[in-house]
Amino acid sequence: MTNQNSASIRVLLADDHPVLSAGLASLLNRQPDMTVVGEAADAMQCIELAQSLRPAIILLDVSMPGLGVATTIRHLREVTPASRILILTMHEDAAILRQVLDAGAMGYVIKRAVESELLNAIRAVARGEHYVHPAMVHHLLRPAATGETTTGVTSEKLTPREQEVLRLVALGYTNQQIAVELNISIKTVETHRANLTAKLGVKRRVDLVRQARELGLLDA
Secondary structure, eight states, X not given: OOOOOTTSEEEEEEOSOHHHHHHHHHHHHTSTTEEEEEEESSHHHHHHHHHHHOOSEEEEOTTOSSSOHHHHHHHHHHHOTTSEEEEEESOOOHHHHXXXXXXXXXXEEETTSOHHHHHHHHHHHHTXXXXXXXXXXXXXXXXXXXXXXXXXXXXGGSOHHHHHHHHHHHTTOOHHHHHHHHTOOHHHHHHHHHXXXXXXXXXXXXXXXXXXXXXXXXXX
């Protein structure tokens, strides 16, 4: 029923609509590089399955029963930090987009998207890239309604190491993953992140993503 290829992208589906979930499972299992390893109908079941299955991708609906989506994402990041979270939702809402990215999600796809776009999103997030539905991208390139503005910080004001850390933070790496990637201690990572917060004047992850993009650190 599911792909047994060891190289498959292991996906956990989290959606409380059985028909939709079954359709998604069928679509993903038909792909040569994807395998659905579990299906959850509420937030707590999603967290429990994620902890036991350790999927590469968690395809998460915003409107899951139980915990709020941001809380769910934070719990998932704690129990399975290597898993990457991709939001699949009917909501084309800038506030929700910012909320889930700030909480640690790496992608945001709208349910009206064509099948190929969803598959591309899963593959992109599995590679460690961010993916945001084209209709929502412009929300990341302008200040939020709260009145925040860009800092005007240039890359020259950040040390090369701070730029590396900022790029990895924007790509969704945890402190532990950054430490391994850059061969430095977690404490050093925390110091760099504190310096970035002070220099950029922002601390929410969604704002750090925007800053990294504005500084051209995500162009590669």
